[in-house]
Amino acid sequence: MLRRQFLHTTALAAAPLAPLANDDAAWLRIRKEQFSLPDWRAYLNTGSVGAAPNRVVKATNDYLAQGASYVTDQYPRWGYEPMESHRAALAKFLGTTKEELALTHNATESMNLIANGLDLKAGDEVLITDQEHPSGRGCWFLKQARTGIRIREAAIPIPPKTSDEIAQAVIAAIRPETKVLSFSGITTHTGLRFPIAQICAAARAKGVITVVDAAHLPGQVPMNIESFGCDVLAASLHKWMLTPPGCGILYVRKDFQSKLWPTIVVDGWQTAKDAVKYMQLGCNNRAELEGTLAALAFIEELGADRIYARIHHLARYAYQRASQFSYVKLLSSPNHELYGGMVAFEVDRPDYAPLWKKLAERKVWTLRGQKIRISSHIHTRPSDIDLFFDTLKEVFG
Known part of the structure; x- marks a missing residue:
């Protein structure tokens, strides 16, 4: 109907x-x-x-007004609650499971949650590319300043003619000391689409943790996170998915969740199930998430x-x-x-x-x-x- x-x-x-x-x-x-x-x-x-x-703006504003009136017995917030239905709806659209999906504010926050949650020590190498967004770089350079990790960049040919050119430029740069590979799914400055699955498969075969900065993927191109084969992924929804500003997601593969520490927690984080432990950020405006559901409905209906x-x-x-x-x-x-x-x-x-x-x-x-x-x-x-x-x-x- x-x-x-x-x-x-x-x-x-x-x-x-x-x-x-x-x-x-x-x-x-x-x-x-x-x-x-x-x-x-x-x-x-x-x-x-x-x-x-317009319908996204209306859904956001309506929920904000409803929350201010307290006509329901529901807190107008998120940040403690598991938000099961919201995660399930987004997981279906993005090609993953709600157990592997956490709600965040943007890709920058998600990338920082990833960098700060990994156990890396001085001398460990993080490989990035020379096409990364400042936020996709900054989290690793903060990690370097605090822990002494080493960062190296893979040079990407601009403009490339084939996806193999991109893949080979990244894969060839992996060395035995490389512990993490972090790269964009679509680059912010050049709009270049990386062959994510091909790169991740090669990196995993070498025992390298794979991090995908997917800020530009949701809503711009078809995507299925499970098909990427990455360990973790960060994305914003307020770009191409047309949600209110300040909406993002963090994907953490189920069997990788034991290897990624949460960064911001509330009491009881030790017993939090699945990816919920990465989204217990304290009180946040739930109206934006209602706007996100409206944006998702808009996309699916159109x-x-x-x-x-x-x-x-x-x-x-x-x-x-x-x-x-x-x-x-x-x-x-x-x-x-x-x-x-x-x-x-x-x-x-x-x-x-x-x-x-x-x-x-x-x-x-x-x-x-x-x-x-x-x-x-x-x-x-x-x-x-x-x-x-x-x-x-x-x-x-």
Whole structure:
């Protein structure tokens, strides 16, 4: 019933198998009906924080109001409770079990829980790549400062042409002293998709602990954690899954949970079952988790495969537009299977300031830095991408 009601109120009502990835009109109607983004905003920065659909905002606000009234006998919090139904719903979508899933606030928190929970000693090596997010690096450098572990980086070819290039660059860097391998599932600055299962299988064969920074995976590309074969995984949900800000997960493989200490605990942590022991963080706002369930329902009712296809269609369009400029160096792979919804590039100009100024005037919001990243979601219009590149041409010629 809920699915039929949802389809009835959107552009999908007239065509159950639509919208197709390139049906701009249908997706535009969904933007207008389901999101609060004004027409004048070109939001191209889902890779940082997503734009929550209206129903997600409503579910969050409604629960917050209900909690403030105490009309039920339920605490409006999480952080002590096991949140069984929430974990089960997310586990089903992410391809794991609720016993292996803990709720956190973001991938950064989860990565720190992993780094701080591992028993490593001076001289142990943690291998990362030169494409890691600052938060995916920072936790290990803190560990190094406190314990004397050694950190080494594997250089990834940019842009790669095949997934084997990526895998071999990582696998070849593993040494006998390597105890942990930590790498991104999708890199934040270049949008590059790593062959997670291939890398993890090779690392496990060498007895190396595998850590996946999956901040960008949920909601951007199809994923199944069990198929990855990793020991632990960190992810944010407030990017591509369109939840309220401050929602993340930590996956810890069942037979690895005895090897990862919890970092933040409450009394009774010794007897906590499964991955619950990693999410006993004290009082937190449960309204955000109700918003997360609403976001999950939104994705499932609209159709995850439709969403993935639309996101990728827009990314390929952004890649095509970027490739038209002689002074643009694409960092994303020419093989479109190696990116999902993010395309990154550099501009051969010494000063980006005029570009940022003009984009701000035109209300185009994208990630700023030496590496420029276009990240699109279902609310993104092709005209938003055109506006960015038309502005680029106007500023730099």
